[in-house]
Amino acid sequence: MSTEDGQADPGLAVTRLRDALPDAVVEVGVHRGDTTVVVAAERIVEVCRLLRDDPELRFDYLVDVTAVDWLHREPRFDVVYHLFSISRNDMLRVKIRVEDRQPVDSLAEVYMLANWGERETYDMFGINFAGHPDLRRILLPEDWEDGFPLRKDFAIGGYGIWAADNVPFR
Amino acid sequence: MSARYDIHDLQEQEMVLNMGPQHPSTHGVLRVVLNLNGENVRKAVPYIGYLHRGTEKLAEVRKYYQTLPYTDRMDYLAAPSNNLGYVQAVEKLLGIEEDVPDRARYMRVLMAELARIASHLVWLGTHALDIGALSLFLYCFRERELINDMFEKYCGARLTTSMMRVGGMPAELPEGWVQMLEDFLGIMPERIDEYENLLTENPIWIRRTQGVGVVSPEDAVSLGLTGPCVRGSGVNYDVRRARPYQVYDRLEFDVPLATEGDVFSRYQVRVAEMRQSLRILRQALDQMPEGPWVAELPDYVLPSKVDAMTSIEGQTRHFVLTIHGYKAPPGEVYKAVEGPKGELGYYIVSDGDSKAYRMHVRAPSYYNLAALPLMCENRPVQDVVAVIGSLDIVLGEVDR
Structure with a gap:
């Protein structure tokens, strides 16, 4: 989803990213002042390392890791990373698009926050992070076998429960 | 499990201590599994999710x-x-x-x-x-x-x-x-x-x-x-x-x-x-x-109670906003x-x-x-x- 705010400037980070890794950047959008960069899924670690280590960018703080399930789209999931540079006071949203069951390289080596962030994303969406040191369920019980609750085909009341409004959402 | 303990064995083994989920100092329902070597924490693993409400x-x-x-x-x-x-x-x-x-x-x-x-x-x-x-x-x-x-x-x-x-x-x-x-x-x-x-x-x-x-x-x-x-x-x-x-x-x-x-x-x-x-x-x-x-945004804000109770426009707006809500443009923030x-x-x-x-x-x-x-x-x-x-x-x- 990229609703562009006219010809808004996506900012320094995107320029640098396009210079350094031109084939990794898939799409750029600016919406309500937030810059979103969609990058190739297999390049995510490389992209984040560049964003963190480049002396002009210094995105040293990974704010959050999450995902969005676009049920009938190919590929199905967006994995969303919010990055922030404390010294430059700049925010960037990096997204990758992945299929169901497609492994995503873990960012745990780059940012320590990714450990719990990716565990939650795995727990809720079933996205597999390859190379994650400890990929277990975190909010749900470890023996939970009923799937991944934030997927769109997971009914709000869970599987096998009869209720009038317990239907898969959209 | 044997009923007899050897005190020397006990001292050499790591002890696993479950702290929580009802421990008062965990400020709610947090469980921390501590591997203890004597008094020292070797490893601490927090377990959360007891209050997960989706x-x-x-x-x-x-x-x-x-x-x-x-x-x-x-x-x-x-x-x-x-x-x-x-x-x-x-x-x-x-x-x-x-x-x-x-x-x-x-x-x-x-x-x-x-x-x-x-x-x-x-x-x-x-x-x-x-x-x-x-x-x-x-x-x-x-x-x-x-x-x-x-x-x-x-x-x-x-x-x-x-x-x-x-x-x-x-x-x-x-x-x-x-x-x-x-x-x-x-x-x-x-x-x-x-x-x-x-x-x-x-x-x-x-x-x-x-x-x-x-x-x-x-x-x-x-x-x-x-x-x-x-x-x-x-x-x-x-x-x-x-x-x-x-x-x-x-x-x-x-x-x-x-x-x-x-x-x-x-x-x-x-x-x-x-x-x-x-x-x-x-x-x-x-x-x-x-x-x-x-x-002053009639599309998003409920009318004041006086409006909703005394004017037909206010009442209509109140119903529409309560029942249908308002649509947000596509995007992400x-x-x-x-x-x-x-x-x-x-x-x-x-x-x-x-x-x-x-x-x-x-x-x-x-x-x-x-x-x-x-x-x-x-x-x-x-x-x-x-x-x-x-x-x-x-x-x-x-x-x-």
Whole structure:
């Protein structure tokens, strides 16, 4: 989803990213002042390392890791990373698009926050992070076998429960 | 299992200790599995999720205005901060941030700062209680009561306030409310001195907190610690400064920093933050203009009760907004506030419907808690209690 705010400037980070890794950047959008960069899924670690280590960018703080399930789209999931540079006071949203069951390289080596962030994303969406040191369920019980609750085909009341409004959402 | 124990074997083995989920110092239902070598923690593994209520999933089947009460239940010690984070994100999504009247913005800042003080008071009381300074708990709750009374007078609820609306505030400040705040501002500075008299130079407090749970600035940033936890390590990051929201760019305040990154530093930062919050409250109260407290946006804002009851247009609008809600344009936004615990961010994705397609909460307690193993491994077991207290977690927010 990229609703562009006219010809808004996506900012320094995107320029640098396009210079350094031109084939990794898939799409750029600016919406309500937030810059979103969609990058190739297999390049995510490389992209984040560049964003963190480049002396002009210094995105040293990974704010959050999450995902969005676009049920009938190919590929199905967006994995969303919010990055922030404390010294430059700049925010960037990096997204990758992945299929169901497609492994995503873990960012745990780059940012320590990714450990719990990716565990939650795995727990809720079933996205597999390859190379994650400890990929277990975190909010749900470890023996939970009923799937991944934030997927769109997971009914709000869970599987096998009869209720009038317990239907898969959209 | 054999009934006979050899005392020498016992001393050589690692002991696994389940701390929680009903342990009083875990501030809710946190379970930490500790591998102990004698008194030293070899490994600490937090287990969370006991309070998981699926707020993010619920937000996908509720209209935008219906999600607001769920946000109270996350950080239930500072519900107005959560309300503020949520309504800001929705306003950004709708593109109506500029339409919110000034008075509403100042009122929001007043409520958010009061919530910050209330949350820090609970933290200070319980943290001191965990470490053994029992009396402070009562003093802190005495002052928190004043803040809860103010919330109650404004919106009728003390904890789960739901006191903000998309587009502004639900009501004008009631008569006498400003006087309550004035009284509070009058007594609070010396009350904070009183807490500090009990703790800051207390030798037991210092020995239990200094050099405990140290985290370096680099680790703090990489771990995504926010709020007083990252500022205790000397990193100057405060959302109110970095990305000012509401009227924080018009207010003068300092961002308290400490350098050591230990439990004592985080204590110093939070106490100093309470004083800064009082400063912000004073300025916000003085600068607050008269005028409307909710935006003139018939598409998003419910009509006043008088309108809804006496005019056909008002009644129609009331029904339409209640039953159909309003649709948000497709797009995605991230908007954060500096909650009492740290950066509280809402990431909302819309596909053009009257419900969020996806709402994600970047909960500060969740990521702050992730630092627990790093802070207490290879330390004595009693430090775990001090560290958990200094992280200031609220399990409602960790588990969502």
